[in-house]
Amino acid sequence: VAKILEMEFGKPGEEPLKLVEALAPEKRKQVWKKIGIMPRAIDREITEIMHRTHMGVDADPLSLIAQGLRCALADGWSGSMMATLLSDIMFGTPKPLKAVANLGVLKEKAVNILVHGHNPVLSMKIVEAAEDPELVELAKKLGAEEGINVVGMCCTGNEVLMRLGVPIAGNMLQQELAIITGALEAVVVDYQCIMPAIVDVASCYHTKVITTEPKAHIPGALHIEFEPAHADEIAKKIVRIAVENFPNRIKEKVQIPEEKMELMAGFSVEAILEALGGTLDPLANALKEGKIKGIAGVVGCVNPKVRHDNSHVTLTKELIKNDILVVGTGCWAIAMSKHGLLKPEAAELAGPGLKEVCKALGIPPCLHMGSCVDCSRMLLVLGALADHLGVDIPDLPVAGSAPEWMSEKAVSIGAYFVASGILVHLGTIPPVLGSKTVVEILTSKAEELVGGKFYVEPDPVKAAQAMIEHIKEKRKKLGWPE
Ligand code: SF4
Numbered sequence: 001v002a003k004i005l006e007m008e009f010g011k012p013g014e015e016p017l018k019l020v021e022a023l024a025p026e027k028r029k030q031v032w033k034k035i036g037i038m039p040r041a042i043d044r045e046i047t048e049i050m051h052r053t054h055m056g057v058d059a060d061p062l063s064l065i066a067q068g069l070r071c072a073l074a075d076g077w078s079g080s081m082m083a084t085l086l087s088d089i090m091f092g093t094p095k096p097l098k099a100v101a102n103l104g105v106l107k108e109k110a111v112n113i114l115v116h117g118h119n120p121v122l123s124m125k126i127v128e129a130a131e132d133p134e135l136v137e138l139a140k141k142l143g144a145e146e147g148i149n150v151v152g153m154c155c156t157g158n159e160v161l162m163r164l165g166v167p168i169a170g171n172m173l174q175q176e177l178a179i180i181t182g183a184l185e186a187v188v189v190d191y192q193c194i195m196p197a198i199v200d201v202a203s204c205y206h207t208k209v210i211t212t213e214p215k216a217h218i219p220g221a222l223h224i225e226f227e228p229a230h231a232d233e234i235a236k237k238i239v240r241i242a243v244e245n246f247p248n249r250i251k252e253k254v255q256i257p258e259e260k261m262e263l264m265a266g267f268s269v270e271a272i273l274e275a276l277g278g279t280l281d282p283l284a285n286a287l288k289e290g291k292i293k294g295i296a297g298v299v300g301c302v303n304p305k306v307r308h309d310n311s312h313v314t315l316t317k318e319l320i321k322n323d324i325l326v327v328g329t330g331c332w333a334i335a336m337s338k339h340g341l342l343k344p345e346a347a348e349l350a351g352p353g354l355k356e357v358c359k360a361l362g363i364p365p366c367l368h369m370g371s372c373v374d375c376s377r378m379l380l381v382l383g384a385l386a387d388h389l390g391v392d393i394p395d396l397p398v399a400g401s402a403p404e405w406m407s408e409k410a411v412s413i414g415a416y417f418v419a420s421g422i423l424v425h426l427g428t429i430p431p432v433l434g435s436k437t438v439v440e441i442l443t444s445k446a447e448e449l450v451g452g453k454f455y456v457e458p459d460p461v462k463a464a465q466a467m468i469e470h471i472k473e474k475r476k477k478l479g480w481p482e
Helices: 002-007 018-023 026-034 042-052 061-091 120-129 133-141 154-164 172-179 198-202 228-248 269-275 281-289 310-321 330-338 344-349 352-361 372-389 408-419 436-450 460-478
Strands: 097-101 111-116 148-153 168-170 186-189 208-211 261-265 294-298 324-328 366-368 398-402 423-426 453-456
Touching (some): 018 061, 018 372, 061 408, 111 172, 111 228, 120 228, 133 148, 148 154, 148 228, 154 261, 154 366, 154 372, 168 330, 172 186, 186 228, 198 208, 261 330, 269 372, 281 352, 294 310, 294 460, 310 324, 310 460, 324 352, 344 352, 372 408, 398 460, 423 460, 436 453
Parallel strands (some): 186 208, 294 398, 324 366
C-alpha cells in the first residue's frame, strides 16, 4: 500500500489521484472534472502552481486560483489523507480516551521530555523508549523519583494524545513557555511550527533542544538524525540524553504552573460511527429534526497577531450554544482542551438539542479529530454524510473556520475545504487585499464554481453569527426546520 501511495507524488500521466477517485463523493468529482481541477500527481500540482506564479507565466487570477485549489485538493484528499490512513495502519485508529492538557502536566519529580512538531513516527517511538525499564531506573537513580514524563505539543502532541492519551502541554504559542518552567530536560522536535528562537530560550536553562530531521536544522540545537530503520535505538539514545540532563536542572529556576484540564479526545471517523451505533442515521436524524442544527469544522493555528486562543474559544462557545456540533483539529483542539470544552460536562454550555445528544452519547459538544493532517478525517465525514443524505457537500448545513490561522498549511487546508464545497471563515486577514479581483473570486465567485468560498471576519462573535446564518440557509433549502 505504501509503495502505491508513494507513487502518487510523482506519477506521470493524466490519471487522477487514486485516493481522490476512491474516497471523494461522485458529485464532487464531477464538479472538479468539469472545471478542470481534478488533481493528478501531488508533486506535479505543487510544481505547476510554483511555475505559474513565476514572473511572466500565468497572469489570470482565476486560472491561478483554480490551480491553487487543484493543488490543495491533492493535499486534502490525497497527501494528508494518506498520512492519516497510514498513521492509523501503523499506530492504530484513535478511539475516545481521557487525558490531561496544559503546562501543569509537567512534573517536578520526573525527567520531562517535550515532543514537538508533526511526525508521529518519532513521537510514538520516544513515548515507547521512555518506558524502557533501564532508562526509567537510570532516571530514578539520578534523582527523578517519578521516572520519565513525556508530554506533547502542537500536532505531534495531538498524535500521541489521540492514540495513547499522552498529556499535552500546549499549542504552538506555548513552546517557549514550556521551556521557561525550567523543568524540561529535552525538547525533541521534527518539523513545522518550531520557533527557531527556542534554542536561545533553552540556553537560559539546562534544556536541550534536539532536532531530528535532515530537512529541519536549527543553529545551536543538538542534531540526532531520526532514521526509521533504527527507530528504537535512536529513540532510546534521545531519551537517555534527556535523563542524563536531569542533574543539570537548576532547582531555583523551576516554576511549573498548576493549570491543567481533563479532556476527551480520539474521535476518528470510525470512533464517531461507533459512538453513533455503527451508522450515520442517528446523526442524520438529529440534523433533520434540528436537535443538531449543523456541524462546524474549526481548525488551525494560534497566531501571535491575536489574543492567544481567544477567537477559537469565543467562536466555538457561540456555535455550540446555538446547537452546532463542532469538530476540529490542530491547535484549536488544544485550545479547547485547556478551556474544558473537550470534557463531556461541556455539554452544559451547548444549546438544548446538542446538549441532549451529547448527554445521551456521553460525548463533549466539541470533538477532537486529531492533528492538522487529520483535517482529512473531516472530509471523509462530510463525504459520507452527503452520500448518506443523497446530496452534494455544499448542500449540507455545515461551515468551516480557521479563527487564528497563520501557517502555509492552513492556507492549503482552507482551500481544500472551499474546493470541497464549504464556506470557510478566516479570522486573520490573508495577504490578498492588493487585488479586488482576487478578493472577489475567493469570497464570492468561488461559490459558483465549487460551492464553497472564503469569508473573512476578525470578530469571532460576528463570525459565529455568519456561520449560523449560513447553516440556517442550508437547512431551509433542504426543507428542514429552522
Ligand atoms: S494548527 Fe497550525 S500552529 Fe498548530 S501545529 Fe498545526 S500548523 Fe502548527
